[in-house]
Amino acid sequence: MARPPLTLAALATAAVAGLEVRAARAHTRGAGGAFDAVELHAVDGRRLLIRAPRSQNAESEQSADLVALRALTPGIRSRLPFAVPQYVGQAPIGPTRAIVTEFIPGAMRSADELTANPPLAAEIGRAIAAIHALPAGFVGEAGLPRHTAAEARESVVAVIDRAADTGRLPAALVRRWEEATDDETLWRFAPTVVNGQLGAESFLIEGDRVSGVVGWSGLAVDDPARDLHWLLTSTGAAAEEALAAYVTARSGGADAELARRALLHAELELARWLLHGVDTRDDAVVEDAVGLLDGLVASVHDLSSEPLTSDTGPILAVDEVERLLDETPRDVVGRESGATMLTDSYDIEELRRHLDGEGAADRAEQPAGSPPLDATAPIPLDLSDWGDAKPPAEGNARGRSA
CATH class of the missing domain: 3.90.1200.10 (Aminoglycoside phosphotransferase (APH), C-terminal lobe)
Structure with missing residues (x-):
């Protein structure tokens, strides 16, 4: 059963310290039924996305995706002419976890x-x-x-x-x-x-x-x-x-x-x-x-x-x-x-x-010496200098979204 948007919105406030949500709506873009996803509009103007997996395969995909996002450091991201999802927080939900990222605007096309x-x-x-x-x-x-x-x-x-x-x-x-x-x-x-x-x-x-x-x-x-x-x-x-x-x-x-x-x-x-x-x-x-x-x-x-x-x-x-x-x-x-x-x-x-x-x-395996990933433990990401990616000059490749 799909989780209601208000449930995920409330969960996001637990995942992100100080977050106040003024609006929430279901987000279906590219979900394919594997995730419950909600777009959030915060009081401070931020737009966020919270996603909770609906199957073991979706949870494995989410874990691997987070390891990849951790690997994409600010220096690497600065080389890309488009946005990449930026981790904000997470919270346990049942046997799994919901992940909050910055929302990247844009439509999907065939x-x-x-x-x-x-x-x-x-x-x-x-x-x-x-x-x-x-x-x-x-x-x-x-x-x-x-x-x-x-x-x-x-x-x-x-x-x-x-x-x-x-x-x-x-x-x-x-x-x-x-x-x-x-x-x-x-x-x-x-x-x-x-x-x-x-x-x-x-x-x-x-x-x-x-x-x-x-x-x-x-x-x-x-x-x-x-x-x-x-x-x-x-x-x-x-x-x-x-x-x-x-x-x-x-x-x-x-x-x-x-x-x-x-x-x-x-x-x-x-x-x-x-x-x-x-x-x-x-x-x-x-x-x-x-x-x-x-x-x-x-x-x-x-x-x-x-x-x-x-x-x-x-x-x-x-x-x-x-x-x-x-x-x-x-x-x-x-x-x-x-x-x-x-x-x-x-x-x-x-x-x-x-x-x-x-x-x-x-x-999803961590490098030697890193703590293991589990469904409820916070992911040790260094987010202190993850700024928004800037589009390049006209004529270069561009793109980003969550």
Whole structure:
């Protein structure tokens, strides 16, 4: 049962010393049913957000997100052209805890809406580039994952192997993806800082600028293509402008195979959806995933008979992906965010929460010598100099929101 807004508003006053709330309203943006969230207007003019998880997976995601926010120190945040949620306080509620952060204004848009016009699409590309340009040292210092290119490839191989073991993955796709993992040129890249969970729902938009980026539970050093797969498979007319702005902002830091690798990650979303259905014993999800995988096979140039290698490698070319998306059901009902190759059943937030439930415990581990996280203990964050991020000069990447 959802917790009433007034209950969470009262809880916020216990979480934040001296807080006086004059107005509160339910906040549904990007919640996906995993959290009860309320936007608060304080007497002193502050706007805050309180969120309480509604499941164990949501609680794990919240814990990992807080560890990431702790890692994003004031110095790191100053390098980003958008706002990141800022921790304010917390209070126990039942067996879990509610977290209060500064509220970051902005609306969520679907992937197609984000790439529908060149100015906003370019802003998205530059915002992602700003994340990938962060110095990697702080990630290791916070005890968060740091993966080499070889380890990134191994993780992809593991997904393919698990999906193949279900017996529901078409043989043509097994061969196609194995050829991709065997292609040495595809995996010659320098790992970067990645959000790790980036999608259309991560961005908060005001006008044609990114006011904030939310959802940092997957913060790591890893393959930058992980943050781009959703962008490259959107159908917005200006999607190419987003990628071009990203590449320009990286100033030579983007590897030549980035787009092909991102498209591979997009295809593997269907394998992960299949695994989610198998892991949760949800036959409807399994059948939905099988249908999407069969559609992928049918939409690619006769994979059962044509060789998958070419001058550009075995992965879909951009025009092939666009054609595939035109032929794939995308009639998503009641969703606030866009995602790749969707049907009514495919839910990117559900899938991410499932994956978070498997890996968030590792991401939520504190560095040696730090106190453990529990549901009721305060998080030892140094908040003394966490000021609001300032937007950069015109022409640079921008964005922030909670």
